[in-house]
Amino acid sequence: MRLLLLSNSTAPGRRYLEHAADALAEVLADVRRVVFVPFALTDHDGYTAQVAEALAAHGVEVLGAHQDDPIKLFNSAQAVFVGGGNTFRLLRELYARELLAPIRDRVAHGTVYIGSSAGTNVACPTIRTTNDMPIVQPPAFEASGLVPFQINPHYLDPVDGDRHMGETREERIEQFLEENDVPVLGMREGTWLRREDSTLTLGGETVGARLFRRGTAPAEIEPGADLSELLETVGRFR
Secondary structure, eight states, X not given: OEEEEESOSOOTTSOTTGGGHHHHHHHTTTOSEEEEEOTTSSOHHHHHHHHHHHHGGGTOEEEETTXXXXXXXXXXXXXXXXXXXXXXXXXXXXXXXXXXXXXXXXHHTTOEEEEETHHHHTTSSBSTTOOSOOOSOOSOSBOOOSSSSEEEEEEOOOOTTOOOOSOOHHHHHHHHHHHOBSOEXXXXXXXXXXXXXXXXXXXXXXXXXXXXXXXXXXXXXXXXOBOGGGGGOOOBOO
């Protein structure tokens, strides 16, 4: 199983996907065709064109999952890229189009999975740790379970002196852990996860991530850290 799970697709001052160009080059080295899943946004053609332009330098063909029978497209491609946007809308469309099981099957048989933001959320067992507003209602929160733990993309640290009175990201994750016993990896902007079968590594240029577990203080995780133990997670959800 080969996964690249990005916290974000655009970094400040960088072009779309530019911050993760080296990681993308590695996972796309043997890939000729990518099927892009654009359903987290409404402009499927425009979103697919944006991804095709960003990946042109890697020498791959990009086709949108909306452009033909997606099952046929998945079977003809070596990689699936699920883009960011609204996680609830994305998951609703994956259920409506009956694509969760086919994606799981293709990834289990060697197809590379790339996710960004919402696309990373749906690689988890559920989407319960997304930051997004529930603008639509999917049939369920269960997602693809390509990793057995939860991820919070775009993780933000508390800012001293901030006058915002709502919960911090840390507080919201702690609330999740009050109800569910499964690790949550808070991935800061500019980080990504690489899974190669039973090996899981945190990537990123400068920033790291925070690992939350029920009953313990959050742990700081540096880029390059081996997180393979998380693949042995057995989570309990309410």
